[in-house]
Amino acid sequence: MITQIAWRNVWRNKVRSLVVIASVAVGIWAATFIAAFSSGMRHRYVETAIHSEVSHIQVHALGYLDDPELSESIPDVNKIVSQIKKIPEVKSIASRLLVNAMAATTSTSTGVLLRGIDTLDENNTTGIGKNIIEGNYLSGATLPAFISSELADKLHLKLKHKIVFTFQDVQGNMVSAAFRVTGIFKMNNSTFDLQNVFLRDSDLSALLKMDGEASEIAILLKNDKDVPAVLSKLKTLIPEYEVKDWKQIAPELALTVDSLNETLYMFILIIVLALVFGIVNTMLMAVLERSHEIGMLMAIGMNRKKLFRMIMTETFYLSLVGTPIGLLLAYITIVLTGKYGISLALFAQGLSSYGISKMVYPELEASVYGVIAVFIFTGTLLASFYPAIRALKLNSVEAMRAV
Amino acid sequence: MYLLLAWRNIWRNRRRTIITAASVFFAVLLAVLMRSLQYGAYDNMIRNAVGMYLGYVQVHHQGYWNDKSLNNTFTPDSNLLRTLESDQRISTVVPRLESFALASSGNQTKTALVIGTDPLKESSFTQLNKRVTSGAYFSAGENAVLIGDELAKNLKLKVNDTLVLLGQGYHGYTAAGKYAIKGLIHFGTPDLNRELVFIPLQTAQQFYSVGNRLTSITLNLFKPKEAESVATSLSQKLDKNNLEVMDWKQMIPQLEQLIALDSSGGLVIISILYLVIAFGVFGTILMMLAERQHEMGILTAIGMKPYKMGWMIFSELVLMVLLGVLAGIIASIPLVIYFKYHPIRITGQAAEAYERFGLEPIFPFSTSPDIFISQGIVVLIICVMLSLHAWYKILRIDAVESMRV
Numbered sequence: 001m002i003t004q005i006a007w008r009n010v011w012r013n014k015v016r017s018l019v020v021i022a023s024v025a026v027g028i029w030a031a032t033f034i035a036a037f038s039s040g041m042r043h044r045y046v047e048t049a050i051h052s053e054v055s056h057i058q059v060h061a062l063g064y065l066d067d068p069e070l071s072e073s074i075p076d077v078n079k080i081v082s083q084i085k086k087i088p089e090v091k092s093i094a095s096r097l098l099v100n101a102m103a104a105t106t107s108t109s110t111g112v113l114l115r116g117i118d119t120l121d122e123n124n125t126t127g128i129g130k131n132i133i134e135g136n137y138l139s140g141a142t143l144p145a146f147i148s149s150e151l152a153d154k155l156h157l158k159l160k161h162k163i164v165f166t167f168q169d170v171q172g173n174m175v176s177a178a179f180r181v182t183g184i185f186k187m188n189n190s191t192f193d194l195q196n197v198f199l200r201d202s203d204l205s206a207l208l209k210m211d212g213e214a215s216e217i218a219i220l221l222k223n224d225k226d227v228p229a230v231l232s233k234l235k236t237l238i239p240e241y242e243v244k245d246w247k248q249i250a251p252e253l254a255l256t257v258d259s260l261n262e263t264l265y266m267f268i269l270i271i272v273l274a275l276v277f278g279i280v281n282t283m284l285m286a287v288l289e290r291s292h293e294i295g296m297l298m299a300i301g302m303n304r305k306k307l308f309r310m311i312m313t314e315t316f317y318l319s320l321v322g323t324p325i326g327l328l329l330a331y332i333t334i335v336l337t338g339k340y341g342i343s344l345a346l347f348a349q350g351l352s353s354y355g356i357s358k359m360v361y362p363e364l365e366a367s368v369y370g371v372i373a374v375f376i377f378t379g380t381l382l383a384s385f386y387p388a389i390r391a392l393k394l395n396s397v398e399a400m401r402a403v
Numbered sequence: 404m405y406l407l408l409a410w411r412n413i414w415r416n417r418r419r420t421i422i423t424a425a426s427v428f429f430a431v432l433l434a435v436l437m438r439s440l441q442y443g444a445y446d447n448m449i450r451n452a453v454g455m456y457l458g459y460v461q462v463h464h465q466g467y468w469n470d471k472s473l474n475n476t477f478t479p480d481s482n483l484l485r486t487l488e489s490d491q492r493i494s495t496v497v498p499r500l501e502s503f504a505l506a507s508s509g510n511q512t513k514t515a516l517v518i519g520t521d522p523l524k525e526s527s528f529t530q531l532n533k534r535v536t537s538g539a540y541f542s543a544g545e546n547a548v549l550i551g552d553e554l555a556k557n558l559k560l561k562v563n564d565t566l567v568l569l570g571q572g573y574h575g576y577t578a579a580g581k582y583a584i585k586g587l588i589h590f591g592t593p594d595l596n597r598e599l600v601f602i603p604l605q606t607a608q609q610f611y612s613v614g615n616r617l618t619s620i621t622l623n624l625f626k627p628k629e630a631e632s633v634a635t636s637l638s639q640k641l642d643k644n645n646l647e648v649m650d651w652k653q654m655i656p657q658l659e660q661l662i663a664l665d666s667s668g669g670l671v672i673i674s675i676l677y678l679v680i681a682f683g684v685f686g687t688i689l690m691m692l693a694e695r696q697h698e699m700g701i702l703t704a705i706g707m708k709p710y711k712m713g714w715m716i717f718s719e720l721v722l723m724v725l726l727g728v729l730a731g732i733i734a735s736i737p738l739v740i741y742f743k744y745h746p747i748r749i750t751g752q753a754a755e756a757y758e759r760f761g762l763e764p765i766f767p768f769s770t771s772p773d774i775f776i777s778q779g780i781v782v783l784i785i786c787v788m789l790s791l792h793a794w795y796k797i798l799r800i801d802a803v804e805s806m807r808v
Contacts, residue, residue: 016690019685020686027682030678033675038672252592263766274680278679282690284422
């Protein structure tokens with residue numbers, strides 16, 4: 001009975017109902033889209049770092065991270081790599097030999113980290129080959145070296161120039177070897193650029209008198225979400241090694257992500273508050289506008305309990321209509337912007353000169369849609385409590401007099 | 404005349420006025436809160452990155468920042484120190500001498516960043532004394548060092564053991580020295596823990612045989628916003644051929660880029676908030692118009708021109724909006740100030756991450772005055788545009804239909 005009256009009431013005054021429905025829809029759209037947008041922002045920070053430097057998971061010999069020395073390397077890398085490859089979530093694996101060296105040219109010298117890599121694996125894992133600005137990736141010459149443009153500037157090097165690296169081999173003997181610059185890269189991280197030099201692992205391991213060993217195994221997964229699962233799998237698979245995820249390897253990255261997450265909750269809270277206040281006001285107007293009608297209902301004998309239920313049911317219907325509209329709108333917006341991206345250059349001038357990606361691709365897990373919908377749905381119902389109570393306080397005689 | 408009519412109208416039905424003004428009031432309040440939170444986060448990012456060690460402004464020998472070598476050091480003359488000490492905008496002046504050296508113990512050797520600093524000034528700026536995890540903080544002129552806990556572990560050293568430092572001093576002099584470990588320090592970043600060695604300034608100057616030379620003078624400011632202006636005014640006062648003055652934006656441009664990017668994302672988020680706000684206010688205005696249909700119908704019927712009535716309603720709305728905006732600004736000031744001094748605490752995983760870095764896990768709010776004014780103006784513009792829509796609706800009013808409601 002009450003439900004029917006409420007349903008009819010909703011459609012009796014279309015403008016009023018549409019305003020509330022639209023508010024709910026816009027609220028849900030806004031909260032969902034902000035969640036997706038922030039998630040896209042966060043993704044951009046992390047994604048660049050994961051896909052170009054850290055990877056999702058790294059494996060080292062116990063003690064290597066505390067004290068990065070050649071003696072703390074992983075023997076029999078191929079066996080471990082083939083074991084890891086069997087895990088279905090793994091996209092690619094790159095093993096590296098890392099050794100500190102002095103890089104010298106005829107004019108000057110500096111300290112660098114030599115990264116002996118498998119050219120193909122490394123490119124699949126960190127996409128280093130994409131950053132070439134001159135020459136080729138490691139190829140051609142005997143003993144090729146792939147260095148950054150920053151390092152090239154610092155050492156006054158050009159393509160095909162020679163560069164001499166001096167380092168200790170695994171037995172502690174000093175080794176010097178001349179490499180030829182075959183390619184120059186540039187990434188967005190100038191600290192990384194200045195410190196790292198890429199060499200073929202075959203060349204480097206021969207000079208280090210090592211065979212089939214690696215300092216580090218970096219694992220890239222198909223999906224960010226699989227990190228905890230793969231991490232625990234690896235810990236049981238190779239317990240004799242140190243297996244760490246990107247949050248442990250790069251705590252400063254984890255800090256950025258965590259603080260972004262926290263701010264996001266605050267933002268969504270503010271949006272929900274804005275929505276609730278909007279609805280309280282609209283509903284209050286709607287209820288008080290109907291003073292006359294409500295007074296009449298009370299005068300002909302409708303009790304306050306039923307009246308309260310009627311108004312609450314009306315709001316319930318309004319949110320029920322508004323929620324799917326909002327979710328649908330949000331879904332469409334997120335899919336579209338997720339595909340084409342939002343350029344932040346629209347909002348900040350001169351951003352394009354920075355070289356950091358200015359595109360944000362909003363994305364959202366399906367479950368979050370549900371959480372936000374429930375959140376706002378409840379918020380709306382709570383928001384109609386006060387107007388409904390105000391309606392109950394109307395004096396029927398006074399109310400009927402009002403126009 | 405219309406203004407008077409409008410003024411009387413808004414007080415005729417107080418309830419309606421209060422509801423409309425309240426919707427604007429909350430709009431301003433929330434917009435200010437949102438922006439203040441965003442700006443607060445950027446200030447915090449800067450404070451964390453810059454205040455932890457770098458300082459807002461640094462003075463170096465000309466060319467030091469690009470070629471960090473002991474040969475690019477300078478002797479601070481009394482004129483320089485007087486200029487810095489007398490500048491009211493500067494809160495702390497920390498002289499430093501930093502260079503890489505080898506740290507060793509037994510047959511273990513590691514590279515270390517050896518930082519000579521004034522113990523008292525350093526702790527008043529970066530709170531280095533609070534980072535000591537075991538042992539004690541050092542004092543000026545002591546033959547003692549503080550080293551990162553990871554470095555100590557790798558060298559198998561404890562408090563009170565002896566650390567040997569070897570390196571290259573000024574103009575190629577060999578630098579060598581033995582120092583007692585006074586305490587172990589801990590930083591959030593593993594790299595820092597592995598390579599930092601702090602040593603009293605005079606001891607460092609003897610070690611590197613640089614006389615009274617420094618690599619940098621680091622300045623902490625009362626107001627971080629003044630970094631640029633302090634840097635410019637100092638570089639005009641100081642000897643340009645010898646000294647370079649850099650603010651944090653010049654030293655770590657990446658941070659400024661990061662903030663610019665983040666802040667453009669913040670603009671997207673606040674635009675969405677404006678949209679939600681606009682809907683709230685729009686709903687209230689529509690309701691108000693609907694409620695007054697009957698009244699407006701009668702006014703039209705007795706001969707009031709629709710545009711005049713529109714003007715009247717528009718004035719009413721603008722008055723109510725102004726009321727709401729002013730009240731919103733006034734109410735948000737104490738709220739934001741409260742949150743600035745009693746910031747919201749971050750909990751859970753994020754809090755741990757913050758603490759690992761030695762940062763306070765809080766959400767600071769910014770109380771920069773332009774936030775209140777700009778947000779008030781934005782909401783005002785949105786509401787005035789919505790009121791114009793009301794005017795437009797009234798122009799098309801049908802007296803007979805309206806009176807029937």
